[in-house]
Amino acid sequence: MRAVDALMECLKAEGVDVVFGYPGGANLPTYDAFHDAGIRHILVRHEAGGGHAAEGYAKATGKVGVALGTSGPGATNLVTPICDAMMDSVPVVFITGQVRTDLLGTDGFQEADTIGITMPIVKHSMMIQHPLELPRAIHEAFHIARTGRPGPVVVDIPTDLSRADIPYEPITDVHLPGYQPTTEGNQKQIRLAAKALANSRRPVLYVGGGAVAASEELVELAVSDRLPVTCTVMGLGTFPASHPQWLGMLGMHGTRTANYAMDEADLIVAVGARFDDRVTAKLSEFAPRAKFVHIDIDPAEISKNVPAHIPIVGDTRNILPRLTAEYRALGPDPQRLEEWWHRISGWQERYPLAYEDSVDSEIKPQFMVQALYEATEGDAIIVSDVGQHQMWAAQHYHFDKPRHWINSGGLGTMGFGLPAAMGAKVGRPDKQVVALVGDGSVQMNIQELATLAQDKISVKVFIMNNGYLGMVRQWQELFWDRRYSHVDMGDYPDFVKLAEAYGSTGLRFTDKSTLVQDMKQALATEGPVVVDVRVTAEENVYPMIAPGQAARDMVG
Amino acid sequence: MGEPGTKEILSLAELEAAGNFRSGRKHIVSILVENKPGVLTRVTGLFARRGFNINTLAVGPTDDDSVSRITITLDGAVHSIDQVTKQLHKLINVLKIRDLEPEETLARELALFKVSADGAGRAEVMQICEIFRAHVVDVTKRAVVAEVTGTQEKVDAFERLIRPFGLIEMARTGEIAIGRGRNET
Numbered sequence: 001m002r003a004v005d006a007l008m009e010c011l012k013a014e015g016v017d018v019v020f021g022y023p024g025g026a027n028l029p030t031y032d033a034f035h036d037a038g039i040r041h042i043l044v045r046h047e048a049g050g051g052h053a054a055e056g057y058a059k060a061t062g063k064v065g066v067a068l069g070t071s072g073p074g075a076t077n078l079v080t081p082i083c084d085a086m087m088d089s090v091p092v093v094f095i096t097g098q099v100r101t102d103l104l105g106t107d108g109f110q111e112a113d114t115i116g117i118t119m120p121i122v123k124h125s126m127m128i129q130h131p132l133e134l135p136r137a138i139h140e141a142f143h144i145a146r147t148g149r150p151g152p153v154v155v156d157i158p159t160d161l162s163r164a165d166i167p168y169e170p171i172t173d174v175h176l177p178g179y180q181p182t183t184e185g186n187q188k189q190i191r192l193a194a195k196a197l198a199n200s201r202r203p204v205l206y207v208g209g210g211a212v213a214a215s216e217e218l219v220e221l222a223v224s225d226r227l228p229v230t231c232t233v234m235g236l237g238t239f240p241a242s243h244p245q246w247l248g249m250l251g252m253h254g255t256r257t258a259n260y261a262m263d264e265a266d267l268i269v270a271v272g273a274r275f276d277d278r279v280t281a282k283l284s285e286f287a288p289r290a291k292f293v294h295i296d297i298d299p300a301e302i303s304k305n306v307p308a309h310i311p312i313v314g315d316t317r318n319i320l321p322r323l324t325a326e327y328r329a330l331g332p333d334p335q336r337l338e339e340w341w342h343r344i345s346g347w348q349e350r351y352p353l354a355y356e357d358s359v360d361s362e363i364k365p366q367f368m369v370q371a372l373y374e375a376t377e378g379d380a381i382i383v384s385d386v387g388q389h390q391m392w393a394a395q396h397y398h399f400d401k402p403r404h405w406i407n408s409g410g411l412g413t414m415g416f417g418l419p420a421a422m423g424a425k426v427g428r429p430d431k432q433v434v435a436l437v438g439d440g441s442v443q444m445n446i447q448e449l450a451t452l453a454q455d456k457i458s459v460k461v462f463i464m465n466n467g468y469l470g471m472v473r474q475w476q477e478l479f480w481d482r483r484y485s486h487v488d489m490g491d492y493p494d495f496v497k498l499a500e501a502y503g504s505t506g507l508r509f510t511d512k513s514t515l516v517q518d519m520k521q522a523l524a525t526e527g528p529v530v531v532d533v534r535v536t537a538e539e540n541v542y543p544m545i546a547p548g549q550a551a552r553d554m555v556g
Numbered sequence: 557m558g559e560p561g562t563k564e565i566l567s568l569a570e571l572e573a574a575g576n577f578r579s580g581r582k583h584i585v586s587i588l589v590e591n592k593p594g595v596l597t598r599v600t601g602l603f604a605r606r607g608f609n610i611n612t613l614a615v616g617p618t619d620d621d622s623v624s625r626i627t628i629t630l631d632g633a634v635h636s637i638d639q640v641t642k643q644l645h646k647l648i649n650v651l652k653i654r655d656l657e658p659e660e661t662l663a664r665e666l667a668l669f670k671v672s673a674d675g676a677g678r679a680e681v682m683q684i685c686e687i688f689r690a691h692v693v694d695v696t697k698r699a700v701v702a703e704v705t706g707t708q709e710k711v712d713a714f715e716r717l718i719r720p721f722g723l724i725e726m727a728r729t730g731e732i733a734i735g736r737g738r739n740e741t
Contacts (some may be wrong), residue, residue: 115594119601124648129593144648178590178651298644480563546563 003131003161004029005167007095009263010138013170016066018038018042018057018426020050024070025090025110026097029162042426042455047074049419051081052445052481054092056423058085059406060431062213062380064146065423065504066094072110074374075156076117080413082152083121087410088234089209091150093141098127100160114156116279123151131164135171146180149210149298155187161299170344181297185314185322193269193293193310194326200267202289202340204226206250206279209234209409210272210296210316215402218271219243224328226337228344230258230275233390234409245346248353251279253391256351261344262287269293272316275305285550295319351543354393358536361511365389365535366462368515369396372436372462375519380432381406381424385417385441388470391541393436396507415444422448422460432460432523439465439532440489452528453503460523461504463495466537474540479547499530508532582611583637583665584733584741587626587644588618588652592723599626602647612665612708612730621632623651627732629708654741663733667704667711672722674698681721688714699724707731709713 001009007030011019018040025033034041044050047069054065069078075096085092099108115127124144126137134157141153197203205227207455211218215238216490220231221369222245229239230250239246248255250262262268268290273279280286283305293302294308295316302311312319355366369392372382383406384390390407399405406424408416421435442463452459473487497505505525509518509532522529542556589595596615603610612629630637641653656663669690673681674697685692685702688710694701704714708731715726735741 116597119594119598120605127594176648179648183731227662298646300639300643300646 001166001168002029002033002489003157003164003166004033005037007138007157007162008039008134008165009035009168009170010135011039011066012037014139015141016064016065018056019066019068020044020053020057020423021068022047022050022070022074024074024097026099026159027068027074027157027162028097029159030068030095030097030157042422042451044419045450046445048415049422049445049448050412051078051092052084052419053087053092053319053423053426053448054094055081055416056089056383056406057427058090058092058255058422058423059420059425060403060424061403062403063091063427064142066091066095068095070110071114071159072112074110075112075114077103079118080123080411080415082118082154084411084413084416085152086121086123089150090152091145092152092468093138093145094152094154096156097156097162098156098158101158104158113153118154118329120366121152122154123149125156127156128158128161130206131161131166134161134166135168137173139174141172142174143176143507144179146165148183151371155289159535161497162343171292182299182313183315183317183318184298185295185357187322189310189312190319190322191266191326193295193312194323194330195292196291196293196310197227197323197327198332201336202261202264202266203264203269203337204247204261204267204272205229205239205269206232206234206262206273207235207271208273209236211238211320212272212402213458214272214316214320215239215268217324219315219325220322221324224374225332225334225371226341228261228340228347230254232276232409233277233394233407235273235392236405237402238328240400241398242400247348249394251276251459252281252332253395253541255353255395256543256554257344257347259554260347262290263550263552264343265290267291267293270308271293271295272297274301277305280305281545282548282550351433355542356510363510363512363514363515363533363535365392365466365539366396367512368464368533368535369436370461371512371515372521373397374516375523376432377436380404380434381428382431383407383417383421383424383435385435385437386412386414387438387441387467388474388539388541389436389438389464391471392464395541399544414440414441417553418442418459419445419448421461422457425457425459433443433458434523434551435459437461437463438470439463439467439495440469443493449499449502449504449528449530456527458526459528459529462519463530463532464530465495465541467491468537470539471541473538477538477540496534502526504530506532508534510534583630583659584656584658584661584731585628585630585641586654586656586733587628587650589624589625589626590649590651591622592649593618594649595624596626598647599628599644600647602643603628603630603640606643607708608637608640612668612728614665614730614732616732625732629731654735656735656741660736661733662736663707663731664705665711665729665731667710667714667726667728668693669702669704669715669718669726670724671700671702671718672698672724673700677721681718684714684717690714
């Protein structure tokens with residue numbers, strides 16, 4: 001069979017039921033193979049939309065996402081999603097077309113050095129050198145994307161090789177001598193960590209995106225002994241926000257309680273988190289009293305930013321149950337945490353997440369998120385874009401389950417939300433999927449509204465419209481003497497008309513008194529819906545750790 | 557140091573003081589990689605991205621056809637080399653990395669020196685070659701080419717001595733290295 005038909009067989013063998021892509025000259029053979037392959041292909045309107053959709057699919061389902069593009073501009077349009085998947089450890093296989101082998105390196109039409117361009121932002125990449133390599137390369141790509149610390153893998157296929165006739169034998173094993181992720185976790189280290197935890201008087205569990213598949217195991221550990229839990233923006237939902245041991249998100253726009261607890265902790269157990277600068281704030285004053293247990297599958301994260309006293313390399317899902325067992329076996333005295341909880345409860349009472357609501361019908365952005373929580377009964381998959389709305393959603397939509405909060409955390413990619421919501425809905429058609437986006441960021445991939453309509457993907461898009469690039473405006477207001485420079489987006493476009501032109505239902509909400517009811521109606525409307533929600537133009541996200549400051553100096 | 561996003565103006569001196577400038581000891585890093593296209597680019601790209609300046613680089617086959625050895629020497633940097641070796645381990649085609657201990661390592665490089673040697677200086681050049689056990693591999697009326705093998709330091713010393721006679725050009729391979737004793741490097 002042709003190499004591209006073998007490619008289809010490989011995709012099916014990997015359990016791929018849907019791919020997101022865009023055809024072009026160099027991947028014509030691949031698209032010919034899709035014609036009869038029986039794999040659902042969603043034709044996006046821009047390769048970046050396809051890449052983010054594959055990410056959204058992967059984040060919502062835990063499976064490997066697949067995105068395709070042609071050579072040259074098709075591949076360069078995928079660069080942002082590839083980098084985004086790298087930063088947030090999302091398992092996605094990107095399959096790009098490449099010019100024929102005799103044109104390689106000649107600046108052929110639509111030629112770009114895809115492997116070279118993407119090299120620093122992939123977990124791994126391969127250019128197919130011989131058609132016989134293709135099946136094995138595809139299986140290796142899926143294996144690498146999904147195992148260890150997940151990430152993007154690029155497979156670049158020259159178009160002549162993809163048409164070659166090859167004998168195809170299913171491949172069942174993958175052999176990569178240079179790739180053997182440590183997953184087990186050292187028992188001695190786990191025992192040490194349990195002891196440290198049992199001796200600590202002010203412990204905090206600090207949980208990141210690396211624990212998303214270990215939610216139950218994490219709760220088990222936490223409830224062993226009323227251990228307080230905070231999550232990064234990538235970890236939200238891993239620990240239920242309705243749980244009494246929940247401190248809220250930490251970091252730049254986290255709760256005071258979470259940040260103060262980190263500041264005063266004597267032991268911090270980092271679970272699949274990487275001490276990002278948005279979490280640590282001023283590094284030299286981060287958690288000055290704490291010793292650190294660092295659980296991560298990636299040894300390169302250990303002691304990268306903050307030196308770990310007890311590193312444990314491995315899969316959180318393997319390690320947490322053993323840590324819980326060791327901890328319980330020590331029979332620590334629960335009384336020792338009384339004083340710590342007394343302190344924490346004090347902060348919780350004094351510093352709830354609050355905002356000043358409007359006195360008229362104006363919709364405050366925080367109110368909008370709360371209304372959305374109410375209208376969806378807290379059970380939707382919320383996919384956000386990047387900016388103020390993302391932070392307000394993280395603060396005010398209380399996530400109780402993992403894989404219900406999908407956002408671009410590491411790279412902070414505007415334009416992520418709408419296509420990622422599309423991918424999430426394709427992966428989880430049983431769930432209500434809401435794209436909560438800003439009026440700025442949604443415009444960066446708004447063309448995917450056409451895909452939603454054509455493929456009848458029932459995403460509900462709620463645009464938090466303040467007419468500004470709000471987060472940049474906030475920084476200009478607070479730190480640059482209110483010299484607003486190019487952050488005013490005006491009243492363009494008319495999102496209702498635009499939605500209708502794209503084949504969605506378009507709505508506009510401006511009154512807070514009916515907002516919950518209006519939202520319920522929008523959510524119940526069949527097919528894709530775009531709602532332009534007009535919110536307060538100049539509202540700031542608080543609380544906040546100002547740049548260069550320490551966590552205990554939060555403002556707002 | 558100012559934080560990104562704030563309006564504080566940074567002085568050049570302050571930036572440079574906080575910058576990633578080289579210091580610290582020399583490192584010899586030996587890396588076994590799968591013999592596949594593009595692997596060298598991945599490895600060297602990582603050093604560049606982490607702010608390390610590669611001093612010398614030597615690549616060659618090993619006793620196993622499918623494996624190549626990359627030997628890199630670095631002047632070291634303010635940052636610990638750990639972060640780079642950990643990142644190198646994450647490259648799928650990298651099999652093994654050793655940051656070699658200088659006392660436990662045999663390191664050699666080969667260098668060719670073309671020196672002008674007409675008249676009076678010629679005998680002295682030959683004498684220096686002899687002391688350094690350098691082979692004269694080409695002789696013309698006005699120049700000699702000497703081949704020197706040894707540690708980076710030895711080759712440096714040879715260069716210092718020979719330069720005053722009129723060093724026309726020089727080519728060095730960069731060090732390759734292997735651990736002492738029975739164990740594999």
